[in-house]
Structures are given as structure tokens and as C-alpha cells.
Amino acid sequence: MATETIERATKTINVFIADPLSEDGIQPLRLETELDLNVIIDTGLSPEQLKEKIADVEVLLVRSQTTVTREIIECAKKLKLIGRAGVGVDNIDLAAATEHGIIVVNAPDGNTNSAAEHTIAMMTSLARHIPQAFNTLKNGKWDRKSYVGVELKNKTLGVVGFGRIGAEVAYRAKGSRMNVMAYDPFLSEERATELGVTKATVEEICTQADFITVHTPLLPETRNLINKEKFAMMKDGVRIINCARGGIINEDDLYDAILEGKVAGAALDVFIEEPATDHKLLTLPQVIATPHLGASTVEAQESVAVDVSNDIIKFFKTGTVTNPVNMPSIPKEKLAEVEPFFALAEKLGKFLIQVSEGTVKELNISYAGEVANYDVRPLTANTIKGLLSTNHGTHVNDVNARYLAERVGIQINEHKTTTAKGFTNLVTVEVKTETETHVVAGTLLNGLGARIVKVEGFVVDVIPQGHLLYIKNTDKPGAIGRVATKLAEKDINIATMQVGRNEIGGSAVMMLVVDNEVTEEDLLYVSQLENIDEVKSITL
Numbered sequence: 249m250a251t252e253t254i255e256r257a258t259k260t261i262n263v264f265i266a267d268p269l270s271e272d273g274i275q276p277l278r279l280e281t282e283l284d285l286n287v288i289i290d291t292g293l294s295p296e297q298l299k300e301k302i303a304d305v306e307v308l309l310v311r312s313q314t315t316v317t318r319e320i321i322e323c324a325k326k327l328k329l330i331g332r333a334g335v336g337v338d339n340i341d342l343a344a345a346t347e348h349g350i351i352v353v354n355a356p357d358g359n360t361n362s363a364a365e366h367t368i369a370m371m372t373s374l375a376r377h378i379p380q381a382f383n384t385l386k387n388g389k390w391d392r393k394s395y396v397g398v399e400l401k402n403k404t405l406g407v408v409g410f411g412r413i414g415a416e417v418a419y420r421a422k423g424s425r426m427n428v429m430a431y432d433p434f435l436s437e438e439r440a441t442e443l444g445v446t447k448a449t450v451e452e453i454c455t456q457a458d459f460i461t462v463h464t465p466l467l468p469e470t471r472n473l474i475n476k477e478k479f480a481m482m483k484d485g486v487r488i489i490n491c492a493r494g495g496i497i498n499e500d501d502l503y504d505a506i507l508e509g510k511v512a513g514a515a516l517d518v519f520i521e522e523p524a525t526d527h528k529l530l531t532l533p534q535v536i537a538t539p540h541l542g543a544s545t546v547e548a549q550e551s552v553a554v555d556v557s558n559d560i561i562k563f564f565k566t567g568t569v570t571n572p573v574n575m576p577s578i579p580k581e582k583l584a585e586v587e588p589f590f591a592l593a594e595k596l597g598k599f600l601i602q603v604s605e606g607t608v609k610e611l612n613i614s615y616a617g618e619v620a621n622y623d624v625r626p627l628t629a630n631t632i633k634g635l636l637s638t639n640h641g642t643h644v645n646d647v648n649a650r651y652l653a654e655r656v657g658i659q660i661n662e663h664k665t666t667t668a669k670g671f672t673n674l675v676t677v678e679v680k681t682e683t684e685t686h687v688v689a690g691t692l693l694n695g696l697g698a699r700i701v702k703v704e705g706f707v708v709d710v711i712p713q714g715h716l717l718y719i720k721n722t723d724k725p726g727a728i729g730r731v732a733t734k735l736a737e738k739d740i741n742i743a744t745m746q747v748g749r750n751e752i753g754g755s756a757v758m759m760l761v762v763d764n765e766v767t768e769e770d771l772l773y774v775s776q777l778e779n780i781d782e783v784k785s786i787t788l
């Protein structure tokens with residue numbers, strides 16, 4: 249990790265900004281002095297132009313206009329990070345990014361307030377026909393009869409999706425003296441009571457609400473969440489607001505529901521296809537709309553660009569980020585607890601892949617002692633990194649490690665136990681291939697660093713570094729001496745040697761740290777010795 253960070257910090261990092269971002273917001277990038285950041289702003293490109301221009305960039309920064317497809321990701325050979333200055337990442341192919349080990353970060357907090365204010369503005373405009381009335385007046389007509397509205401006071405607002413924006417909308421709606429019902433799979437009764445909203449199902453919201461606003465992400469489960477069946481349940485004259493994502497409300501079904509008179513009006517900031525300049529919903533007088541302006545305020549744009557810029561800098565300086573989308577988000581203090589184990593975990597994985605024959609089927613990691621109290625997901629990722637390093641080299645990283653392992657059918661199991669049998673911490677890793685099982689365990693010794701302390705049940709004490717020889721033998725006099733002599737004949741110097749056995753005359757292991765790499769020919773030479781059962785060369 250340290251060398252990688254230094255390498256990252258010394259070479260030029262091309263940051264390509266493909267959508268308009270606040271200039272004040274990207275100041276952290278401009279003012280950064282430790283990293284050599286080359287900021288390139290080129291917006292409004294076609295996918296073909298973008299593919300060409302990002303071939304050499306390390307960072308791609310977008311808002312919602314640019315769709316970052318698999319094809320684009322595959323053209324950007326040096327890409328390490330995609331930054332989304334905003335919340336929704338539905339314009340980024342996350343699976344492709346993860347597969348290529350590219351971290352995706354977003355800025356989830358910076359535009360919450362603006363999006364909530366926009367939703368309230370849309371709801372109020374809808375209730376009082378403000379855009380339609382303004383349009384008529386602009387056209388020279390003083391029409392007061394056509395635009396009689398409804399009050400918000402005492403009406404019921406149904407909020408579907410009660411995350412950051414949904415909750416802020418509810419808070420403001422209560423200020424307008426509305427009754428608020430909310431549905432979110434993660435909304436508890438306690439939080440609903442605390443915020444003064446009624447926890448409800450989507451169906452309850454549909455049957456009881458006068459206004460319905462959606463604030464979920466666009467996911468397979470939320471696509472068409474509000475559809476024909478849901479409209480049929482609604483009160484006549486219901487009003488619908490969507491400032492989240494096009495597609496959460498089925499656009500055809502909404503169109504029909506408006507024509508049928510079920511829905512009195514709809515306020516839309518987002519559409520399935522954007523830009524949506526020629527949309528059938530826009531032909532209806534009951535529909536008011538804005539061109540995806542929920543986050544378009546000076547404050548939100550500055551805030552999201554600052555957040556994402558800071559994460560880019562953090563990533564290239566420390567290898568960690570604050571708002572990851574496709575890797576576990578772990579607070580700094582929690583990460584600090586497990587960081588000392590990173591190298592050990594990776595070495596254990598690396599050790600095992602070099603002693604195992606056949607296709608790996610299962611990886612079982614046991615965290616014992618104090619380490620069991622920590623968030624061990626990054627340790628598992630590091631173990632997998634080590635395990636896959638022989639096949640994937642540097643392509644495997646924290647972002648794609650688990651994905652790559654699962655893709656090749658490796659089943660990963662983590663187990664935690666507080667008892668570590670004589671150690672403060674013990675990480676035991678077992679690998680099962682089609683034909684074999686191998687186990688290695690390691691610990692961090694206070695002030696002394698990482699040690700391998702068990703190999704296949706034999707107790708050893710080895711610094712996991714450099715060139716090792718792992719020898720299985722039968723515990724008979726002379727075995728150790730013969731190995732040492734043969735290695736000397738091949739000019740291989742033994743730095744340290746550990747032997748382990750379970751019983752006199754039974755099977756035993758030797759773990760040798762040697763000064764130079766051992767060739768296949770040397771291995772064969774040693775393996776032919778009397779009482780030597782297996783010899784493996786390992787480089788950690």
C-alpha cells in the first residue's frame with residue numbers, strides 16, 4: 249500500500265471533467281500541491297468523443313448528463329476512479345466499474361437540501377398552477393378562473409423513499425401543516441414517530457394520500473413502483489411529484505391516469521429519457537416540469553463538487569475514500585483498526601495460492617481475538633487479493649477482489665470468534681481446491697509486525713516476506729541436514745529455518761527463508777531427497 253501511494257502521488261494524474269461542474273467546487277483539485285493533478289474540462293461530448301478523450305485518464309468526473317457505459321469504461325485503460333458529483337449513480341455501469349477495479353464515489357449529502365426545496369417548490373406550484381398561470385399571463389391573458397388551486401394545509405402527503413431527501417421533504421411539508429405518511433423498507437416505527445410521520449405501506453399511501461412524492465433510487469425494485477395498479481388505488485384528484493428518477497413512476501400509466509381524471513396533476517423534474525424535450529406528458533396541461541433541476545443551485549453544485557474533489561485527492565494520497573459506491577464504506581477510525589492487518593491478510597492469501605494445486609473452490613477465513621471485533625471486510629478483500637494475485641496481478645484490488653473471486657466460483661466464508669488460543673489476534677485462512685485443503689494462520693506481534701504462526705496445523709514462526717521454501721517431510725534423522733547441504737550445493741543461502749512436527753517420526757514441515765528465488769530445477773533437486781514428500785517455493 250505504501251509504495252503504491254507514493255507512486256500514485258508522484259506521477260501526473262489526469263482528471264477529466266465531462267459534465268459542467270461548479271468552478272468553486274473544483275478548487276480543491278486546482279489548489280492541490282502534493283499531487284500532480286492535471287484537470288481537463290471537456291463537456292457535452294458524444295460517447296464516441298468521450299471514449300477517445302479518456303483513453304489516458306485516471307479519473308472521470310461526471311454529473312447526470314454523461315452515461316458512463318461499459319464500453320466507455322473499457323476504453324479508459326488507466327481509469328482508477330469515477331466521481332459522480334451528486335447522488336444517483338444510475339448513469340454509471342457499476343458492474344463494469346467494479347469488474348475493472350475502478351472505484352466509484354458520489355457526493356450523497358451536498359444536494360439533499362436543494363432537491364428537497366425543489367420538491368416542495370414543485371408541489372406548491374402544482375397545487376396552485378403557478379407555471380400555467382404565469383404562462384397565460386405572459387401571453388397577455390388575465391385569467392383568474394382557470395387556476396383555482398388547493399391548499400396544502402391538512403392534506404396528506406405520501407413520501408415513498410424516506411432517505412435523505414424524503415425525510416427533508418417530510419420535515420418541510422409538516423411546516424406547511426400537511427399530514428405525512430412515509431414508506432421506506434428501512435424506516436422504523438421509532439424514527440417515524442420522532443419525525444412526526446406515519447409509517448405506512450405503499451398501498452396505504454396510494455389509497456390515502458392527496459399528494460404522492462417519490463424519493464427512492466432507480467433500482468430494479470423501484471422501476472415502475474407507481475404503475476397502473478397503484479394509480480387505480482389512488483383517490484380521485486391525487487397529485488404526483490417525481491424529483492427523484494424517471495421510471496420510478498411508469499410514464500405511460502401516469503399519462504393515462506391524467507387523461508382518465510384520476511390524477512389531477514403531476515410535477516416532474518426527471519424523465520426516463522433525458523433530455524425530454526418532446527415528451528407526451530409535456531403536452532398535458534396538468535403536467536408541470538423542470539429539466540432535472542433538483543440539484544441545480546449554486547450551493548448544491550459547489551458542495552457536491554467539493555466533496556467529490558476531496559475524495560479524489562484522498563484516494564490518491566491514502567488509498568481510501570469517504571463516499572465509496574462500489575466498495576464497503578468504513579469510517580476512518582474503523583479502517584485504522586484493521587489497516588495494520590492488510591499486509592498480513594494479503595500474504596496469507598498469497599502463501600496459500602502458491603502451495604495449492606487445482607482450482608480454488610472455497611476460501612474460509614477465521615478472525616479470532618481482538619480482530620474479530622473489527623469490520624473485517626477490507627481484510628477479506630486483501631486475503632482475496634493475495635489469493636488471486638498469481639492470476640490477476642495488479643488488476644485485482646479492494647474494489648474488485650470479492651467480485652473477481654465470486655465470478656470464478658470461489659465461495660467465501662468469514663467466521664469470527666473472540667478466543668484466539670494464546671494469541672491476541674489470529675487470522676486463519678483455509679483454501680479448498682477440487683482436490684486439496686491448505687491452512688495457514690498469521691498474527692501481528694506487538695511491535696514486531698506480521699508472523700505466520702501455523703502452517704497446516706504445524707506451529708511455526710516465520711516473517712512473511714521474501715523467498716520461502718515450504719517442505720513437507722517425514723520426521724527422520726538427517727532430513728534437515730540433507731536439505732541444507734543440497735541448497736548449499738545450489739548456492740542457496742538459508743536465512744532462517746523453522747521446523748514443526750506433531751509427533752516423533754510423523755509428518756513434519758520445514759519453513760526456510762532463503763536469500764534467493766528457488767528455480768523449478770532446484771526444487772526438483774531437493775524433492776528427490778530421502779524422506780522429503782513435497783517442496784514448494786513461495787515468494788511473499
Ligand SMILES: NC(=O)c1ccc[n+]([C@@H]2O[C@H](COP(=O)([O-])OP(=O)(O)OC[C@H]3O[C@@H](n4cnc5c(N)ncnc54)[C@H](O)[C@@H]3O)[C@@H](O)[C@H]2O)c1
Pocket residue numbers: 334335336337356359360363408409410411412413414431432433434463464465466467469470491492493517518540541542543544
Ligand atoms: N432531481 C434531482 O436533481 C435529484 C437530486 C438529488 C437526488 N436525486 C435523486 O433522489 C433520490 C433520493 O436521493 P437521496 O439522497 O434521498 O437518497 P437516499 O439513499 O438517502 O434515500 C433513498 C431511500 O430510498 C429507499 N428505498 C430503496 N428501495 C426502496 C423501495 N423499494 N421502496 C421505498 N423506498 C426504497 C432507501 O431505503 C433509502 O432510504 C435518488 O434517486 C437520487 O438520485 C435527484
Ligand SMILES: O=C(O)CC[C@@H](O)C(=O)O
Pocket residue numbers: 311312313333334335336337359540542543544
Ligand atoms: O447532476 C445533477 O444536476 C443532478 C443530480 C441528481 O440527479 C443526483 O442524483 O444527485
